Amino acid sequence: MDRYDAKTIEARWQRVWEDAQAFHVPNPEPGAPADDTHWYQLEMLPYPSGNGMHMGHVLNYTMGDVITHVRRRSGWAVVRPMGWDAFGLPAENAAIREGGHPREITERNIATIRAQMKRLGWAIDWDREVSSHDPGYYRWTQWLFLKFFEHGLAYRKEAPVNWCPNDQTVIANEYIVDGHCERCGALVELRNMTQWFFRTTAYADELLEFELPPGGEWPERTKTIQRNWIGRSEGAEILFRVDELGIDIPVFTTRADTLFGATFFVVAPEHPFVEAHASEEAQAYARHAGARRAEDRAAETEKTGVFTGHHVTNPVNGERLPIWVADYVLMDYGTGAIMAVPAHDERDREFADTFGLPVVEVIDEHGRLLNSERFDGLPARDGARAIVALLAEQGRGETTVSYRLRDWSFSRQRYWGCPIPIVHCERCGLVAVPEDELPVLLPEIEDYQPKGKPPLASNEEWMRVSCPGCGGDARRDPDTMDTFVDSSWYFLRYVDPHNGHAPFDRDVVDYWLPVSQYIGGIDHATGHLLYSRFFVKALNDFGMLGFREPFARLFHQGWVQMGGTKMSKTKGNVMGPDDLVAEYGADATRLCILFLGPADQDMEWTDAGVEGIVRFLRRLWRVVHEVAERAPADVPVEGPLARKANATIAKVSDDIVRRFQFHTPISAVMELVHELSDDPGGPAARFAAETAVSLIQPYAPHIAEELWQTLGHERLWQQPWPVADEAQLVQETFELVVQVNGKVRDRFHAEVGLSEDELVELAKTSPRVRAHIDGAQVRKTIVVPRKLVNFVVG
RNA sequence: GCCGGGGUGGCGAAACUGGUCAGACGCGCCCGACUUAAAAUCGGGUGGCCCUCGGGCCGUGCGGGUUCGAGCCCCGCCCCCGGCACCA
Numbered sequence: 037m038d039r040y041d042a043k044t045i046e047a048r049w050q051r052v053w054e055d056a057q058a059f060h061v062p063n064p065e066p067g068a069p070a071d072d073t074h075w076y077q078l079e080m081l082p083y084p085s086g087n088g089m090h091m092g093h094v095l096n097y098t099m100g101d102v103i104t105h106v107r108r109r110s111g112w113a114v115v116r117p118m119g120w121d122a123f124g125l126p127a128e129n130a131a132i133r134e135g136g137h138p139r140e141i142t143e144r145n146i147a148t149i150r151a152q153m154k155r156l157g158w159a160i161d162w163d164r165e166v167s168s169h170d171p172g173y174y175r176w177t178q179w180l181f182l183k184f185f186e187h188g189l190a191y192r193k194e195a196p197v198n199w200c201p202n203d204q205t206v207i208a209n210e211y212i213v214d215g216h217c218e219r220c221g222a223l224v225e226l227r228n229m230t231q232w233f234f235r236t237t238a239y240a241d242e243l244l245e246f247e248l249p250p251g252g253e254w255p256e257r258t259k260t261i262q263r264n265w266i267g268r269s270e271g272a273e274i275l276f277r278v279d280e281l282g283i284d285i286p287v288f289t290t291r292a293d294t295l296f297g298a299t300f301f302v303v304a305p306e307h308p309f310v311e312a313h314a315s316e317e318a319q320a321y322a323r324h325a326g327a328r329r330a331e332d333r334a335a336e337t338e339k340t341g342v343f344t345g346h347h348v349t350n351p352v353n354g355e356r357l358p359i360w361v362a363d364y365v366l367m368d369y370g371t372g373a374i375m376a377v378p379a380h381d382e383r384d385r386e387f388a389d390t391f392g393l394p395v396v397e398v399i400d401e402h403g404r405l406l407n408s409e410r411f412d413g414l415p416a417r418d419g420a421r422a423i424v425a426l427l428a429e430q431g432r433g434e435t436t437v438s439y440r441l442r443d444w445s446f447s448r449q450r451y452w453g454c455p456i457p458i459v460h461c462e463r464c465g466l467v468a469v470p471e472d473e474l475p476v477l478l479p480e481i482e483d484y485q486p487k488g489k490p491p492l493a494s495n496e497e498w499m500r501v502s503c504p505g506c507g508g509d510a511r512r513d514p515d516t517m518d519t520f521v522d523s524s525w526y527f528l529r530y531v532d533p534h535n536g537h538a539p540f541d542r543d544v545v546d547y548w549l550p551v552s553q554y555i556g557g558i559d560h561a562t563g564h565l566l567y568s569r570f571f572v573k574a575l576n577d578f579g580m581l582g583f584r585e586p587f588a589r590l591f592h593q594g595w596v597q598m599g600g601t602k603m604s605k606t607k608g609n610v611m612g613p614d615d616l617v618a619e620y621g622a623d624a625t626r627l628c629i630l631f632l633g634p635a636d637q638d639m640e641w642t643d644a645g646v647e648g649i650v651r652f653l654r655r656l657w658r659v660v661h662e663v664a665e666r667a668p669a670d671v672p673v674e675g676p677l678a679r680k681a682n683a684t685i686a687k688v689s690d691d692i693v694r695r696f697q698f699h700t701p702i703s704a705v706m707e708l709v710h711e712l713s714d715d716p717g718g719p720a721a722r723f724a725a726e727t728a729v730s731l732i733q734p735y736a737p738h739i740a741e742e743l744w745q746t747l748g749h750e751r752l753w754q755q756p757w758p759v760a761d762e763a764q765l766v767q768e769t770f771e772l773v774v775q776v777n778g779k780v781r782d783r784f785h786a787e788v789g790l791s792e793d794e795l796v797e798l799a800k801t802s803p804r805v806r807a808h809i810d811g812a813q814v815r816k817t818i819v820v821p822r823k824l825v826n827f828v829v830g
Numbered sequence: 831g832c833c834g835g836g837g838u839g840g841c842g843a844a845a846c847u848g849g850u851c852a853g854a855c856g857c858g859c860c861c862g863a864c865u866u867a868a869a870a871u872c873g874g875g876u877g878g879c880c881c882u883c884g885g886g887c888c889g890u891g892c893g894g895g896u897u898c899g900a901g902c903c904c905c906g907c908c909c910c911c912g913g914c915a916c917c918a
Contacts, residue, residue: 260835264834265913269918366916631856632842645842647857651871654871694846702855704855707854773851778849783851
């Protein structure tokens with residue numbers, strides 16, 4: 037018997053798999069009948085960072101690998117692709133810092149990570165590899181953008197946008213954490229700029245609907261995060277008239293029932309009313325307040341504001357309410373103006389107290405209206421409905437819905453991204469680049485340094501173009517797209533990666549998608565996962581695909597932490613797989629990361645467990661070789677060891693497929709190997725050894741393949757996943773637990789076929805039970821078939 | 831404040847539908863075998879307290895409840911993690 041030498045056998049089997057194209061899965065032939073045994077296994081595509089992979093990636097992709105192997109061997113056609121989220125700031129910043137071209141840096145990083153992935157032996161169909169920076173890919177990103185543009189779902193507008201002063205670019209709401217740029221940590225500023233937006237708000241209600249296919253399932257917390265982010269509130273829009281100016285100001289309220297309690301009126305500093313009509317003093321306040329960040333405004337303990345010099349009329353009772361400007365009212369929610377009801381709103385109350393404004397109660401302690409004229413006595417809900425109905429008759433109000441969700445600003449003032457295929461023409465306006473001129477190639481430039489304007493704008497030769505509409509002089513759009521545009525559709529390209537005449541073929545995506553199982557971090561809950569759903573719903577409405585959700589089942593792996601915090605480059609606690617793989621091999625590394633704990637929980641990385649895993653692999657190696665030499669062939673497969681093997685098959689399959697639990701199967705196989713090593717020459721030893729090897733294959737495919745050969749077989753990766761022999765799972769005897777008053781007093785081996793009465797009689801034969809029931813009155817006897825007998829005495 | 835997820839040995843954890851003295855599997859620790867010795871390897875032990883060595887009592891964040899029986903269900907708390915938040 038040779039020593040277990042991970043390095044040698046891993047290299048050998050990886051070569052075999054590659055030569056055999058073991059994990060290549062072709063698309064079905066056109067017109068092939070639909071089947072329900074295909075599986076799309078997807079993990080979030082990696083950003084090709086200069087650090088290579090960290091253990092979080094290893095966890096993520098190994099989990100996907102285990103599912104892939106089990107499904108494949110259970111008879112499913114499993115597509116399991118890989119690709120690269122290749123555009124983005126880090127490579128561009130590295131190019132500025134260290135010289136070189138972002139493309140070279142990115143492609144070098146891709147090569148490193150691809151090599152790491154191959155070294156780990158993951159069952160990836162490399163024929164489907166795509167990269168977002170490849171013109172063959174971003175041509176279709178541009179093409180899809182134009183579809184959104186044609187449908188009015190991509191548009192330009194001037195708006196206050198989040199500007200990162202460090203990265204010198206606009207960033208999306210979704211990637212701002214506590215007012216700071218998620219990527220570089222700089223304090224984000226608000227700037228008024230003309231930017232590109234996707235009209236995600238047009239899909240707000242649909243994004244609240246999780247239109248998952250049968251069997252689909254998303255974690256509750258992720259749905260909650262998305263619902264909170266979309267922030268739907270039902271209410272009413274009510275028009276308040278400024279009589280002296282002859283204009284109306286609309287407000288949004290969820291509490292129309294409190295309309296009689298409105299005692300003043302407030303507009304946001306940015307509200308157009310202020311600049312047009314407010315007093316000098318109010319305008320000065322607004323200029324000052326509007327320049328402050330929302331966080332600072334929120335942190336302010338004392339309410340501030342200024343009377344504008346005008347009044348509105350309450351449409352329900354004709355009362356004149358003073359219009360104030362105050363920074364506690366936000367321009368980007370509702371209409372930017374509110375009716376203030378200090379009796380029933382904490383913030384309005386604070387404001388009223390500060391400025392000595394009146395407070396009128398209109399809801400009593402039973403939740404009924406008062407001081408509300410003919411509506412008095414109505415429950416709040418009905419009151420709101422009745423008041424809005426009345427206003428609607430007068431054309432002064434209507435029920436409406438407001439959302440927290442904003443449109444997705446996706447133009448970026450940086451170089452390393454997908455160019456926006458739009459031409460700006462003085463005569464024709466925004467003109468789409470014709471389809472046959474795609475892709476608009478990202479030009480080569482020398483200077484990526486951000487200077488407040490996009491680097492592409494400095495490239496005169498590239499910028500100057502003739503208008504596709506009128507042929508006159510025009511200019512290209514110098515912004516590039518947010519990388520989250522690239523990743524909002526990559527899962528569609530994966531299944532049809534070589535398509536030269538369309539981003540994807542509808543039949544092909546309809547065959548494979550929605551993704552059967554998606555695995556990735558919950559940090560993308562309000563970003564990538566929401567954007568991808570928006571894309572798919574829109575593309576469905578364009579008639580390009582036949583489903584409305586991209587991901588049927590979603591799973592979030594926990595963070596792999598070091599020193600109690602998430603691994604990150606800035607914290608310097610990034611740990612990759614390379615050292616571990618070099619010392620112990622890919623199989624040990626894969627087992628290690630999955631054995632760490634439940635995959636959906638955060639876990640502290642430690643290599644303490646490596647010893648246990650390596651011991652297990654060595655024991656497996658030794659025992660299987662012993663079995664191969666000593667165990668008789670063709671013995672009838674029964675007895676305790678055979679039963680254990682069958683139970684292990686059932687446990688491992690159920691844990692992986694149904695429970696999505698990856699660490700307990702390893703324990704189960706360890707138990708089986710322990711029992712096997714007690715008698716490796718005995719009956720059923722060969723069956724037990726084959727079972728152990730077969731079950732560990734998804735986790736440790738190399739050693740499994742090698743030992744499968746030791747046992748005289750070939751091509752384990754193609755062998756059917758074991759199925760437990762039901763007959764073996766049904767035991768002839770079981771352990772009968774006998775309790776008195778719920779406390780275990782004795783245990784028996786009993787036959788499965790015994791009746792309840794027989795079980796009770798058997799239980800009564802125990803002297804240890806008799807000691808507790810003799811002389812006492814048995815008031816009740818509980819019999820749980822195949823489990824226990826419980827005497828209740830007293 | 832609103833919403834979601836959690837609290838089990840020295841540590842990571844298991845216990846799937848309320849039913850096998852709760853703690854599988856692994857780490858660590860202790861003991862033993864091999865060795866001149868150590869390392870490596872292999873085997874055994876390992877929740878706490880008490881013990882006349884038969885066993886007894888206690889134990890899943892805290893307090894109650896339901897049940898023959900609760901880590902699991904219900905009520906009330908405490909603590910931790912995450913999302914939203916001057917959102918009208």
